[in-house]
Amino acid sequence: DWAADGDGYSADIVIDIKGVPVKIAGTKSLQPEKGGCRVEWNFDVTSGIPLLGGIIASFAGGEIEQKLEQEFKVLKSMA
Numbered sequence: 832d833w834a835a836d837g838d839g840y841s842a843d844i845v846i847d848i849k850g851v852p853v854k855i856a857g858t859k860s861l862q863p864e865k866g867g868c869r870v871e872w873n874f875d876v877t878s879g880i881p882l883l884g885g886i887i888a889s890f891a892g893g894e895i896e897q898k899l900e901q902e903f904k905v906l907k908s909m910a
Contacts, residue, residue, distance in 0.1 A: 838863050844874070846895075853878045853891045872899055 833840045839862035846855035857874035876892040878884030 833861075836860055836862075839868070844872075848891070851887070851891070852880050852884070853888055855891065855895065870903075 833842045839860060841858055841860035844855075844857050844859050848855075854877050855874055857872065860871045862869045862871070874892070874895060876888045876895070878888040878891075880887060
């Protein structure tokens, strides 16, 4: 759900990947800027698995970053 946040809007994000022991939670915000707007994503990626949890969380975080970059390219091409 989006909510007012200053001059823009923000939303809490929770991603659940079935079968993967990773928790992904954060926010997405949309703020006005001269000539357009700014989108910000902030996430925490964690895993409760001892020893390997950090590796799994790092991999999942990298995958999210790639997907967000692809989304940005698509949105920019539409502008």
